[in-house]
Amino acid sequence: MSDSPQLAVAQSPLASLIDMGGPVMYVLIALAVLGLLTFFYLIITGTLFSPRSGGRVRRDVAQWEQAERTTIPDRPTGFFARCNPMHGLARRAMSGVTRGEPADMLRENLAQGAQKALQPFEAPLKIIEVIAALAPLLGLLGTVMGMMEAFSAMATTEGRASASQLSGGIYEALTTTAAGLVIAIPFAAIAAWCEFRLRRLNSQMNERLLGILNSAPAKTMANAARGTARTNDSARQDTYQPARVAHAAG
Template sequence: MSDSLLTDATGMSTGPLSQLLEMGGPVMMVLLAIAVAGIVTFVYLMLFGAFFAPRFTARLKNAINLWQQKPCSEVPGRLEQNAGRYSRLNPLHHLVVNTMNARLKAADPQQIRESVASDAHDALEPFEAPLKIIEVIAALAPLLGLLGTVMGMMEAFSAMAATEGRANASQLSGGIYEALTTTAAGLVIAIPFAALAAWIEFRLRRIQKTINSALVSVMSVPLTTSESHAAPESPGTAADTAAAHHRFSDYSAAGQQGRLANATG
């Protein structure tokens, strides 16, 4: 029978995991806990993103092309009528339909832009917390590993001092080996989570650019029917469109909500 299946005199498992926890002490248990939390967060983020992430589908692309050719109420109506259950979970679908309807109702352009910016932020907000958790784990794991190493080294040298310097090299090296285990574990956890955080942030930037492109395409189309009669555009329409593009494209980290809070506002 292999050693991983053996048990010690107290009945506790002596497998690799239990040996690792015993060598690393309480810090190793904390590292294992945050690693499990990070994996659960990543799985949740992938499942949530598969259903609720904004997607620029072929149906939306065709609807925007029709809107650019002939902006009328048939375009959002047909888009809403032909939307399936999976499409209705797409936040970008609702953003495009609501923006088209708002423009057809000749609403104030400034009010439309503010409403669109708020709705776009709400579409990206659910991804902020999971990304932050993964980033914190990637930053915290090496520090916890270093803490475990320092505590292990203190314990090893304390034992050496208790023997009045008569500890042999094998005993001292064994204590140092156990102390360095937590540093290695912290790096093993931090490296993949740092890579995952960078990849998730890249994907969110791509989603933000997709939202910007779709909404600017809808907002920049001049209406020649209802909007031109009900609320004629001022001579500064071109400047407003450019300002809208700038507002949608702003991804500055200076906002109160961090990188994603200013994704479209």
Template sequence: MTDISAPFSNGLLAQLTEMGGPVMVVLLVIAVLGVVTFIYLMLLGTLYAPRLPGSLKKTVISWQQNPGSVSPAAIREQAGRWGRLNPLLHLVTNTFEALNSQQDERQIRETAARDAQQSLEPFEAPLKIIEVIAALAPLLGLLGTVLGMMEAFSAMAATEGRANATQLSGGIYEALTTTAAGLVVAIPFAALAAWVEFRLRRIHKTINSTLVSILNVTVDPDAKAQADARQAVATRECASTQPGADLSYDSASDRRFAHATG
């Protein structure tokens, strides 16, 4: 039975080895690895990159104007499945809950900083791989150049300095080819690494500005208690309108709500 991949693997590897020696094969491997890593990074960024959509921005503005009107649980429910993949959403809602529970401000800031750093950690390894490829490819091209020149001088030494152009051309061609291939691989990956790093800096800046906007708001415990009471009353009224709901009057509960709201 004929192997379909045999002509591709044997022919391609043979051509690359003939063009630039074994260094060309290594350059091809790291180029494929870089492309796969970049595709993975783009998919990861599309699904799990922290982002600040319009709805979340409006929530932060509402928090700045009236912290008691913001419900973290309602924000999570309204976000939907796609929105809950956003790490910034969880970072914002967790900070809301920590502030509402009157936790230590220093602890809240440390927790927010740690969570923000963790949200960017999945992007660090792919970025590092791309940066290493961009730095390694020219060195591999230089290695191929040295090997090609060594082959050319070896042919010259074998003929005691009487080597013709045909004998020298193989080593020189290999030297020039690997140098060009190394630059061809390095230049686009260096540009991609710079672009990804720029995007990560923009995301980090967005996270910082969002958290600063939230943490600079002072939560009034009395206002928070009133907001919780209003939300509980609204939930109870909504439940009472459902079919089959218990419409009996709970005087003790109503007195507690009335006392909470003043």
């Protein structure tokens, strides 16, 4: 009996948690690790490849407007600037306006490019959302399994089970429920924050790209309208009118 306290002290916190929660704790711990890795991946990817309308993009657009929309600025040379897809989208918009491309075709191309720029963030966000929804259900599963163990002990003793015999199953049930909620609550908050950031990036892309499209002079818009093989009535609708370029993710 003198060895049992020493074994309890030597037992790791992870092993103790698994002993308290039962086999469902393995799945909950795996989900927590997967969620953390996904969150760190999302942070790193967002830092490097998120479409940001930063100062360099604004300076390029201002330089293009000062040159009367005839000269497109040079490509950025910095590492972070090259990773930012907003530079490519802005250059595509400026090039289309300069060449007088049809407005609808140019908007469609920019919408596809904007959607492609947000695609790397959609899969990690979906994983975090699934973990936030799945963790409470797994905790509930552990609760059911723990209560089944408690009632099984009561049935074995024909209703004369002591409190110590019932406490193990009830403790397992409460532990898995608490673990599921502890995992689900922060990941639900992380998913909401990531979705807000994606929608904000999408809004900033729309604002910047539409600012470039709507800055086209009247002559450029007339050429773009004539470039579409449509009737006169439909051609008048092909000028650069304000419209959303990309759709919000989520």
